[in-house]
Amino acid sequence: MFTQQAQFDDGSHVGLHDATALTIAQSQAVLYRCAIINPCDRPADPALVDIWGAHRCLRDHILPWRRIGGAVVILTHKPEIFQQQALALTLRYGPVRMAITTEQHLFRAISESHVAALTERAENRVPDAISSRTWNARLMLVMSILVVLGTLVLFAMSPLTGFVVLSFWAVITLATNTILKAAAAIVGVFSRPTDADHLPIAAENLPVFTILIPLYKEKEIAAHLLERVKLIDYPRDRLDVCLVMEADDATTRASLGLTNLPSWIRPIAVPKGTLKTKPRALNYALDFARGTLVGVYDAEDAPAPDQLRKVARHFANRGEKVACLQGVLDYYNAPANWLTRCFTLEYAGWFRVVLPGLERLGLVVPLGGTTLFFRRHVLEKLGAWDAHNVTEDADLGVRLARRGYRTELIATTTQEEANGRFWPWVKQRSRWLKGYAITYGVHMRDPAKLYRDLGARRFWGFQILFAGTLSQFVLAPVLWSFWVMPFGFNHPMGHYLQGWVLISVVAMFIFSELTNMFVLALGVTKAEKMWLIKWIPTMHLYFPMAALAAYKGFYELTFKPFYWDKTTHGVLLPNKGAGKATGSPARQASDG
Structure with missing residues (x-):
């Protein structure tokens, strides 16, 4: 203890x-x-x-x-x-x-x-048919070899044909992704995340709220975490904060061991099992939860103090089909360096423009890994998190949609720590893209059933969002190659890009760039961080890193699909950064 x-x-x-x-x-x-x-x-x-x-x-x-x-x-x-x-x-x-x-x-x-039974349950709550634990790495290796060999053979027989095929797919996925993003932006211009416009709930009527905070080798973050959690404005007799750590995590235990925890904060040690992932830890802790509502924060989060009251009120005034609420994520260390600025720009566009737009368009909402809130009985009904999926959040968003439940964005902000170092950023993004690929593969095992579950609009939206995004990162070099043409260099597609075809492709590239810039500018405007707009042009140097992350992620799909690349927290906290990061994270969360 x-x-x-x-x-x-x-x-x-x-x-x-x-x-x-x-x-x-x-x-x-x-x-x-x-x-x-x-x-x-x-x-x-x-x-x-x-x-x-x-x-x-x-x-x-x-x-x-x-x-x-x-x-x-x-x-x-x-x-x-x-x-x-x-x-x-x-x-x-x-x-x-x-x-x-x-x-x-x-x-x-x-x-x-019953440590064995509870541990086994934590790893296998999701049925085999829709779980990534049945991912066949050997089959993936064979398929990867066949794809690579097929591509090499095609290029050997006709380099031009091979490049045309890749270019065609890259351009098509760019066009569909841009259209989807533009539609979300148009819908989101005058919208903001939902805030239930109802009277507050009396303290005695508030539900018991369990917050799960998974921790792993958190040496620097512990003191900051407890300070932020203690600022949450929710009746202490109805608040159940669970610090979820691995039983063999001596680093986190030692860090927390110096602190006297209040009665409403308790540690939960997750026994050693066959794997060590965040969703497995969440699954284990869920059985020990006291609340009817369950939320998830990350170790570095600084939630707005009134966040849980807003969430409880929102659930109370929505039907049972609204099973999940996603809060807005932002960064308190945006000024620390160029990478944190770009990360903040990306998240502003995603959480303040694209995700609200997807929700209003009635499409699948891929969840973020934190500031998530669920009706507990629905979460348990769905089998909670897939312990083997390294983007358990996106997967859960798809499973919620397949079962007919809705996810809504809510007008409350959690401040996080942006990853501001090159290789840790690549490792984190590779895990996300690997998880996206696994999630797509798992849910496409039976496309006909997925179509029946989601319906036509959400099915095709899912294809664009997952397959399209993955294709864009993998084929990014193909798209970059088109930029040599304005400088007078020959391009393999030059022969085909004539007349109206050339005009269409150029117009699409321009429309894509303008859409991206508009989404980012709208996002930081809504986040009240207008000073970041001048950094938008530098995003052309930021996104290429994701291509490197995609190749790393696809490599791991074959050789270590369940490996969790841990992101170290507490590296670039505001007092360690430079520039405009003033005030405590908790204060910034409140202001957000």
Whole structure:
């Protein structure tokens, strides 16, 4: 544990802030005239737990303990839940009796006795048919070799034909992507992320909100993270912040070990498994969540203090089909260097223009990995996150759409730390593009079913957004080659680019550049960072890095598809950057 210790009356130990829970448990035991039991010292019968299911025991806050005197003793820290489940428990176990424990001991006892089952569940919640864990790397290798050999043969037989084919596909995908982006921009010119225009919810009516914050080898970020989390304006008795870390992550544990955590912030250690990814950690922690609403933040996030109240209000005033809310992401260290400025420009266009436009067009919304909020029961119904997908957020956005649920953008901002170093940026982007490719491949296993699930408009939007984006990055050098023509150099396509064909291609290139510039300018205008507009022309030097990232990502598709390239946080915090990054991240988040 990371807090001071207080002693149970039976000799075991709990965190100091759980002394209150012990007092409550003792009062409940007196009130209900039942025993108080510590299942960590006197373990439960695993077979009894298996009957109900370890994850259901966690969700229902009950622990079938032992069979004594012809009845099964059910431990709980919520007697009202035992009373609600009494009939179902009796049908499953026969006669049952209640005993009291604390939440900490109940969770700990189940997690220790059923570590294998809970770990396996965290890795396999999503059905095989729509999970990337069945990704066949060997088949991918064979297909990659065949594609490369086929391309080489085509170029050997006719270099011109090969270049024409690649150029045609590059130009077509550029045109469709540009049209989609332009449509989203037009829809988004006078729009902003949705903010439910309703009266606030009284504090006593706010739902319990669980926030999952996955951490891994976070040495620099811990102190900043806790400062920001403590600024969240939400009733503490209804706030459940879970710091989710790997059990063998000594770096993060040591960093947090110097801090006394309040009762509403608790660490959750994820046992070692067959892989180590963010979605696997989220899946494991979800079973321990207390809330009916679940949110996800990253370690470096600085959410607006009123964010959770806005989210709770929005969910309360939307139908059940609105299952996910995506907040706006921005960067608090934009002035640190050129790369962070470009990253901020890119995100401003994406989160403030393109994504709201996709939502209003009724298309699939690929989620960002943070500032995400879900109705818990829907998240569980969908199988939560795909533990093997390195862009679990985009995949979940597609699965939500396939099941008929809606994602809405909400008018609240979270400030993040932009990746401002070249190779870490490439590694991060390669992971994203690799995940996009895997997500596309998984959902295209059965195109006909995907078409039925999404409908024509969303199906073709999905094709443009995923296949088109991947094609653009891979074939970027082909598109760059066209820029030699204005300088009088010969181009392999020069013979074909005559008359109206030449005019159409030139017009499309100009339209694409103007659309990109407009989206970026509109994005930073909405973000109130007009000073970044002068950096838009330099984006021509920024996006080529993504081509390098795409090749790295496609290489990993074949040899290590589930490898998670970790991004180090706390490198370019505002006080370490230069320029206009003034004020604390928390203050900037509030201002955002």
